[in-house]
Amino acid sequence: MILKSELNARNIITAIEALAVLILRYSFAIINWRTEEIKQIDRKTRKMPTMYKMHHPKANIGRLYVTTKEGGRGLVQDEAAYKAEIINIAEYLNTKYKEDQFVNIVKVHESTQPSMNSILRSAAKILEELNQFSEMNDAKQDGMQHTKRRLREFLKK
DSSP states (O other), X not given: OTTTSOOOHHHHHHHHIIIIIHHHHHHHTTSOOOHHHHHHHHHHXXXXXXXXXXXXXXXXXXXXXXXXXXXXXXXXXXXXXXXHHHHHHHHHHHHHTXXXXXHHHHHHHHHHSOTTTOHHHHHHHHHHHHHHHHHHHHHHHHHHHXXXXXXXXXXXX
């Protein structure tokens, strides 16, 4: 319905985020989503603007997720929203469990869940992946700086 409306592109993206992504974010804490399911929803979300001629079929997919200030559409990636929401919930459970008895009950319940159903374990896994990714990027950047330094030294000779 949003894409059929006569809204401009910016308002369409805002409406998608306000309606569709918000509902998904709410369900992340309730439904045990698999990563493949979230990726499939993300694919469908990317197909819809193409079907309604809002995004060209040959255009760069990444441009949908780049902020509008950087020249993109500013759409929120579903997988990134899932990871952010799981981390936020785990952080809330870890910081508020001493203050509120109900949050403490939820945290105790979460710790007894199998590893694939636990929000706390999922958050730890996501944080570990993010740390590994940032370490790889740091290593690549260090490698590029080292290569640039060697090129400068070679050109000076």
